[in-house]
Amino acid sequence: MDQFYPKRGDGQLKLGKARKPIRDYKKATGNIEGTIELLRVYLENGNDFTCEFGDISDPSYDSLCSVMDELAKLLKVEGKEAYAKVADRLHTVASRAEKIGWGYGDHISGVVKELETQWPPSQKTQD
Numbered sequence: 001m002d003q004f005y006p007k008r009g010d011g012q013l014k015l016g017k018a019r020k021p022i023r024d025y026k027k028a029t030g031n032i033e034g035t036i037e038l039l040r041v042y043l044e045n046g047n048d049f050t051c052e053f054g055d056i057s058d059p060s061y062d063s064l065c066s067v068m069d070e071l072a073k074l075l076k077v078e079g080k081e082a083y084a085k086v087a088d089r090l091h092t093v094a095s096r097a098e099k100i101g102w103g104y105g106d107h108i109s110g111v112v113k114e115l116e117t118q119w120p121p122s123q124k125t126q127d
Contacts, residue, residue, distance in 0.1 A: 019042065022039060036075065040089060047093050050104075072115055076115075
């Protein structure tokens with residue numbers, strides 16, 4: 001995720017450039033589990049970047065919200081086993097996102113709560 005944390009210098013936040021490989025991967029492989037993992041990593045990095053460096057641009061928040069929506073959609077298709085694998089990480093993202101304004105934190109927390117409603121903790125499948 002060089003767009004967030006390059007080996008040298010500051011992140012450029014060309015998020016379309018960061019999402020393109022995820023879309024290409026999904027299209028080329030059809031591997032939903034791998035796509036879920038890539039979207040999760042993208043979301044975590046974007047969230048961490050914002051928590052570390054402060055506010056980012058509206059398009060960046062929009063991109064992160066879009067990734068959260070795409071991730072949730074794939075999780076709903078794949079079911080509770082797929083959700084169980086990422087649930088704790090998504091809760092961490094949502095918890096950290098609560099400190100971020102511009103509607104971003106509310107959106108991320110809302111989507112995670114929606115997923116949690118679909119698969120309450122007692123229904124999570126363990127790895």
